[in-house]
Amino acid sequence: MKNNINIPIQPLLIGKVGKSYGILGWITIFSFTEEKEKIFSYLPWFFYKEKKWTKIIVDDWKKYKNNFIIHIKEISNRSIIKKFTNSDIIISQYTLPKLKKNNYYWTDIINCQVFNIDKNYLGKVIELTRTKNNDILIIQNPFKISKKNILIPFVENTIIKNIKINNKLIIVQWNKMTYSK
The missing domain is CATH 2.40.30.60 (RimM)
Incomplete structure (x- = not known):
């Protein structure tokens, strides 16, 4: 090659x-x-x-x-x-510097599968965006009920409970009912 x-x-x-x-x-x-x-x-x-x-x-x-x-x-x-x-x-x-353990770049989070703490699948991270207060995960909604993306504030320990970059997995404190309107 x-x-x-x-x-x-x-x-x-x-x-x-x-x-x-x-x-x-x-x-x-x-x-x-x-x-x-x-x-x-x-x-x-x-x-x-x-x-x-x-x-x-x-x-x-x-x-x-x-x-x-x-x-x-x-x-x-x-x-x-x-x-x-x-x-x-x-x-x-x-060319990016190597990060310490439990640190990651935004690019590492793209395509992570997102589940809530009740093991319900919420979707896949397609983008992150920065706001004045915190970053936002933009999750592609896998459900046919709503075609809207799911927006989850990137607040570690409060909402973002666990990130396993090697497994492309994120666990969040987020209720499915929050976005099913």
């Missing part, structure tokens, strides 16, 4: 490319990392747009308003850089 170093291994989305900035090849980016500047710790980056991968090397970056502007090595032309607008910023998952 050929390993192409210009394509990420276990791709992980960490940001989005915005519009070009100035005439010297700078472009705006939006970081999806919890601490926004951490995006620069996870290199190399791959831009993904229209089913095409481009490995890039950031040679400079600056804080700009609530986001960042970056300069890519060997690009100093606005017309070239603007082709990357709306690209996803992807890394290889192995």
Whole structure:
């Protein structure tokens, strides 16, 4: 099996490319990392747009308003850089630091099966979202009664009782009646 170093291994989305900035090849980016500047710790980056991968090397970056502007090595032309607008910023998952026991990344939680403490199946985690107060698990509802997704606050020890990443299993304190309206 050929390993192409210009394509990420276990791709992980960490940001989005915005519009070009100035005439010297700078472009705006939006970081999806919890601490926004951490995006620069996870290199190399791959831009993904229209089913095409481009490995890039950031040679400079600056804080700009609530986001960042970056300069890519060997690009100093606005017309070239603007082709990357709306690209996803992807890394290889192995570039993330190893976590301590009982810690996990959001990507580890996606596709976990969710059961309540009464052993009732609630569905599969399809997404997580961040709110002002806490993160929210978005569970794909497996029941035909309601096609609405189930939203469960990610409050450890109170609502989230147990997470077994290796088994892709989450146990929650959540009553089926809560979402059966």
